[in-house]
Amino acid sequence: MNILFFGPNGSGKGTQGAIVKDKYNAAHIESGAIFRDNIKGGTELGKQAKEYIDKGELVPDEITIPMILDRLKQDDCKVGWLLDGFPRNKNQAIKLDEALKAENMSLDIVVEILLDRQIAKDRIMGRRLCANDNNHPNNIFIDAIKPDGDKCRVCGGDLSKRADDQDEGAIDKRHGIYYDADTGTLAAAYYFKDLAAQGGSIKYITLDGAADIKSVTAELISKL
Ligand code: AMP
Numbered sequence: 001m002n003i004l005f006f007g008p009n010g011s012g013k014g015t016q017g018a019i020v021k022d023k024y025n026a027a028h029i030e031s032g033a034i035f036r037d038n039i040k041g042g043t044e045l046g047k048q049a050k051e052y053i054d055k056g057e058l059v060p061d062e063i064t065i066p067m068i069l070d071r072l073k074q075d076d077c078k079v080g081w082l083l084d085g086f087p088r089n090k091n092q093a094i095k096l097d098e099a100l101k102a103e104n105m106s107l108d109i110v111v112e113i114l115l116d117r118q119i120a121k122d123r124i125m126g127r128r129l130c131a132n133d134n135n136h137p138n139n140i141f142i143d144a145i146k147p148d149g150d151k152c153r154v155c156g157g158d159l160s161k162r163a164d165d166q167d168e169g170a171i172d173k174r175h176g177i178y179y180d181a182d183t184g185t186l187a188a189a190y191y192f193k194d195l196a197a198q199g200g201s202i203k204y205i206t207l208d209g210a211a212d213i214k215s216v217t218a219e220l221i222s223k224l
Contacts, residue, residue: 001026001080002106004087006189007113008178009171010120011209016113016220017084023224027076031068031085035059056173061091068092069099088177093188097195107202110192111220115209117179121172124165132157144212 001024007013021028035053038046045067049059058064068086071077087093100107126141130152137145138153147153164170178185196204205223207216 001108002100003080003082003108004110004189004192005082005084006111006185007209008115008117008120008185009174010123011113011115012213012216013084013113015213016111016207016216017082019217019220020109020111020224021082023221024080024082026080026082027074029068029071029077029081029083029086031064031083031088033085034067034071056170058088058177061089061095064088065092065095069096072099072105073103087188087191088185090183090187090191093191097191107192109224110189110196110202110204111207112189112193112205113207113209113216117175119210120175121168124171125168127162127165128152128159129162130155130157130159 003020003024003026005013005017005020007016017028020026035046035049039050039053040046045063048063052059064086068083072081083096087096097107099105122141123139126139128138128140128147130136130138132152132155136152136154136157138147138159139145140147145153147159148156150159151157152159176184181187181190192202193204196202205220207219207223209216211219
């Protein structure tokens, strides 16, 4: 299965993407993670990408598109792949579509997690990290996982904020790119939604991202 996964920062895209990847045993290709690995490894690509990533801007298409298209040709992708974080704009979507056709590769499923922009922002800014275990869910804006006062709701541990979760300007910039339905990430998603509507082989699935994690997973499983 070849899969695209769309969802704004704060929508639980990572969690739900991992479930789909496991179900189909697909290679998980996360553009942001590839850039981070390259930055850590001090590669030329990493150096080029860092200057944009630090500003919260997209890495230019001339760098990103060949990087991802080359990655799709690697052996582990033969059983299937899940792309997460790419395409991020309409141009990337068009170039991906062209490359898939040229390589005779199918696109089987596109998942879009729907979430109101303000809710996505609150989720990120409300996130709190437990000193004992990062996986303990705590969010001051989500009733189901509200901390116990200023302590972790699971273990009573001390809570802190992730610095980048509190950078409102950076969050707005990222969401500005995501929610731009003319040229941004939603435009990329809608490009494939249109193809699916034209009767191609693509299955386009939308999920209600405002629900709790378990409900989103249940909706996802039922629609796959
Ligand atoms: P992410 O981990 O997906 O939030 O990505 C982190 C950063 O990597 C983004 O803010 C961008 O600067 C860059 N990036 C990731 N994917 C792409 C893409 N498809 N096109 C351009 N830049 C990207």
